Amino acid sequence: MSIRLRVVAATAALALVGVAPPAATAAGPAPQLAPLTASQTTAPTDPATPSIPQRYLDQPITWSTCAFDATIKAAYPAAPTTSCAVVKVPMDWANPDAHPDIKLAVSHSKATGTSKGLLTTNPGGPGGAGLNYSAVRATRKTQLFADYDLMGFDPRGFGQSEALRCVTTAEKLNALPETPDYKERTRQTHKVEVAEAKLYADACSSTEFGQFVSSQQTVYDMDFLRELLKARQLNFIGYSYGTWLGGWYADTFPNRVGRFVLDSNMDWTHTQWQNVNFDPFSGQRRRDAQLFPWIARHADQIEGLGKTTAQVKAKYSGIRAQTVTLYKAGEGKLRGDNLDGAIYSAIYSNTRFIRATIDILVYDEFTKAPSDSGAVDLGHVDRAWARLAPALQAYDTLAATRTRYGVSAPASPALAAAAKVNTRTSVLDDAREEAANAPSDDTEVSLGAVGTTVRCNDTAWNKDPNFYLQEADKMARKYDFFGYMNGVPMCAFWKYAPQDRKLDMIGSPRMLIVQSEFDPATSYEGSWRTHLDTKTVTRFVGIDDEGQHGQYIGNISSCVEAIGDTFVFRGELPGKNQVCGTTPLPAESAVYPVVGPVDGKAVPLPKSKTRTAPTKADLLNQQATDVIANNTLR
Numbered sequence: 063m064s065i066r067l068r069v070v071a072a073t074a075a076l077a078l079v080g081v082a083p084p085a086a087t088a089a090g091p092a093p094q095l096a097p098l099t100a101s102q103t104t105a106p107t108d109p110a111t112p113s114i115p116q117r118y119l120d121q122p123i124t125w126s127t128c129a130f131d132a133t134i135k136a137a138y139p140a141a142p143t144t145s146c147a148v149v150k151v152p153m154d155w156a157n158p159d160a161h162p163d164i165k166l167a168v169s170h171s172k173a174t175g176t177s178k179g180l181l182t183t184n185p186g187g188p189g190g191a192g193l194n195y196s197a198v199r200a201t202r203k204t205q206l207f208a209d210y211d212l213m214g215f216d217p218r219g220f221g222q223s224e225a226l227r228c229v230t231t232a233e234k235l236n237a238l239p240e241t242p243d244y245k246e247r248t249r250q251t252h253k254v255e256v257a258e259a260k261l262y263a264d265a266c267s268s269t270e271f272g273q274f275v276s277s278q279q280t281v282y283d284m285d286f287l288r289e290l291l292k293a294r295q296l297n298f299i300g301y302s303y304g305t306w307l308g309g310w311y312a313d314t315f316p317n318r319v320g321r322f323v324l325d326s327n328m329d330w331t332h333t334q335w336q337n338v339n340f341d342p343f344s345g346q347r348r349r350d351a352q353l354f355p356w357i358a359r360h361a362d363q364i365e366g367l368g369k370t371t372a373q374v375k376a377k378y379s380g381i382r383a384q385t386v387t388l389y390k391a392g393e394g395k396l397r398g399d400n401l402d403g404a405i406y407s408a409i410y411s412n413t414r415f416i417r418a419t420i421d422i423l424v425y426d427e428f429t430k431a432p433s434d435s436g437a438v439d440l441g442h443v444d445r446a447w448a449r450l451a452p453a454l455q456a457y458d459t460l461a462a463t464r465t466r467y468g469v470s471a472p473a474s475p476a477l478a479a480a481a482k483v484n485t486r487t488s489v490l491d492d493a494r495e496e497a498a499n500a501p502s503d504d505t506e507v508s509l510g511a512v513g514t515t516v517r518c519n520d521t522a523w524n525k526d527p528n529f530y531l532q533e534a535d536k537m538a539r540k541y542d543f544f545g546y547m548n549g550v551p552m553c554a555f556w557k558y559a560p561q562d563r564k565l566d567m568i569g570s571p572r573m574l575i576v577q578s579e580f581d582p583a584t585s586y587e588g589s590w591r592t593h594l595d596t597k598t599v600t601r602f603v604g605i606d607d608e609g610q611h612g613q614y615i616g617n618i619s620s621c622v623e624a625i626g627d628t629f630v631f632r633g634e635l636p637g638k639n640q641v642c643g644t645t646p647l648p649a650e651s652a653v654y655p656v657v658g659p660v661d662g663k664a665v666p667l668p669k670s671k672t673r674t675a676p677t678k679a680d681l682l683n684q685q686a687t688d689v690i691a692n693n694t695l696r
Contacts, residue, residue: 106521106562109278111314112155114286123147123290128169130194137201137678144171144197144212148222149290154274155282161270164224167193168287169214174207178631179320180293181210182284184217184304185686186326188277189513191221198686199299201679203615209631213291217307218283219275219511226275226511228266233503235261235494242390244399244487245546247535255534255549256527258490262552266515273558276519281311285318295320299630301612302584303516306330308573309565309592312599316569321630324600325576325614329588331565331595334517335524338548339533340585342541348409348582348609349543350375351656356415356647363451363649364419366426378422379542384429394428395436400487401425402544409582410611411687412618412647416450416457423449424467440469457648518553521562527554567599574629575602576622578644579660580609586659593639601635606660607653608644612687619644 128146135141146169152158183196196214200206219226238261241254266272284307288296297320300308309330312319329337354374361369368374382401388394401421408418423446424438433439447460464470489509496507524530530550537545577589586604593602605619613619614626621642628634641660646653 106560106564108314108563109156109561112158112282114289115152115158118149118151118158118286119290121150123149125170128194128197130197133682134194134197134201137682138204138207140174140204141197141201141207142171142174144169144194144214146170146193149287151218151283151286153271155279161274164218164271166218166224166283166287167216167222169193169197169212170291171197171207171212173209173211175209177211178209179211179295179297180213180288180291181206181297181299181320182213182215182287183298184300184307186300186302186304187217187220187513188303188306188516189217189220189511190303191216193221195686198682199615202683203627205627205631210297211291211293213287215283215287217280219271219515220513224271226266226271226515227269228262228272228509228512228515229268229506230261230265230493230509231503232497232500232505232507234264235490235497235507236503238490238494243386243397244549245402245538247538247546251549252531255531259527259550259552260555262509262512262514263518263555263557265509266512266518266552267557272515273519275515276561277307277310277516278314278520278561278563280307280516281314284311285315288318294318297321297630299323299325299614301325303328305575305584306520309567309596310563312570312573313563313565313567316567316571319570319573321633322573323576323614323626323630324573326581326584326611327575327577327589327592328584329592331592332588333521333523334553335521335551337584337588338517338551340588341583342537342543342545342547344580344585345406345409345547345582346541346543346545347658348580349405351658352580352609352647353405353409353415353418354378355654355656356650357419359654360451360454360649363454364423365449367419367422377426381422381426381429385425388429388432393436394432396425396428396438397487399546402547403487406544406547406582409609411684412610413457413684414688415648416454417463419454420446420450420458420463423447424463438467438469440464443467443469453649512552514552517551518556519558519560521560523551523553523556523560525554530554565595567596570599572635573600574626574635575600576605576613576626577602578605578608578610578613578618579658580607580656581611582609583611590659602639603636604639604641604660605644606641607655607658616683617645 125145125147128144131144134144146167148165148167150163151166153161153164181196183192183199185192185195193214193216196212200212206212216223218224238257239254241251244251284296295318298308305324305327308322308324312322355371357364357367357374358369358371368377382398385394385396385401386398389397404421405418408414408421424442427442427445428438443464447463465472493507493509527550534546534549537548575589575593577586579586593600603622603625605613605622608618610618613622617623619642625636625640644653
């Protein structure tokens, strides 16, 4: 199926699942697909599927107990031992002898009962490390340990697999222009975005490996691991970018597809750019339709942010504006765009509505009394925390909040990783600080492993930076929260040709798509559009009045949980598409309906749910989710 250049509208089909065409919401109507250049309108063709050279299957492998195994067993003592190894694969599967081999980190555990086969997962990204993720998810869905041999892996370029090196020099970093706020769409901001995009593109393509950190190469890695572990098929649960990876695997190896659950879907039948083009809309909708009304409903438990949605929004805008004023005056190191990034990351999770609220309060405290250092200090954090009632404080901890703002030492490296929100600004700030202290101009400075590299390698991008500047300017006017986020991407300057696919899914068995209505990161409209493109091989389950990113495994919706379990453990899908209901947001006893693309014909759920203390498995899963959410804007 070729890539389409318009939003698919099929009212008759939508009615089958109680879904309406995209409707106006607090964030306005869903955006139409942005126009592409002539070179991008050509349908991609599938690359040849390579065979696996026998030397890779015959390589000696040393398995040992994974470093995270003790953490898994602390959460679920009956878990099987998970073993880890490092294996070699070609840098380029199409030309195995043309480049040095690379390493892949893989984990594996055997089913404690009768195995239904091999199951793996992907947490999202692109760039999310998944070595422990299958085991982590199984601590919340323990039947996975009993029914499946579980495999985890870090995708090439990330985690403990072969590292993508995005390397630049101190001289280039020191020469970068700066803007006080990316939201201000000025000539200076335009200049900054172009310069940064060029630097990122040069840095991430600075080694021969950069061109091979792609979804297609990762798909080949996945099938190699399946063959290495002697599994006939691969079962898969993928979240966010993991749905893109799952869709590509199913299109590449349809006869090896087992039970695939694709949760919180990217629009994986379209381009990477057409996906990110939805982000400002979907992120603002989640904030304005759910977060801000939730804060207003809890005005008696949150001091000083407002009693109505309009008041909360005005307060947020005021805090952000004052943050920018202080930054421009040299009286503060906090940035307004970093506040936006922190909120965007937090609203991936319903539980993290409390964290988003704390962040707004911390910035408010800082703007009221900036520190001499210009950074957040312990007093700002503690005063912000005190503005929450104990009933809301129960959803987070003061220690975690102090860690996130660097005013106390983290309890562990894992908690530090889960706490740190990485925006494009913060990554460059860290690199600039390193460059400023470098002994010479030619000193190498690493930007880390930037997940956008995968996006650049996957699909064609417009190569005119002015195209993106115009789009960002337009989006900033249309979506005042984060419309500016789609500035000039490094992909505009990417020197390698993409390795794309023509996704027709011929021969694939049916897969399960799960999607919440107000997902901030992967829009409902995009997920639905992908289902329409693949409706002969996908069954769609929408969730009314829900916005969390990541649904199956976690009991947000008992309806989704039941449908997912029936498929994963019994191989049975519902006879038709479904719309599920959900449970209330934190500290609430009812679900508050919101106008959106789902019309409300949901499977009814209880109107209240007694909150219980989080288990070790809950905390472990939330920590894993935080790590992915906090790195999506890099």
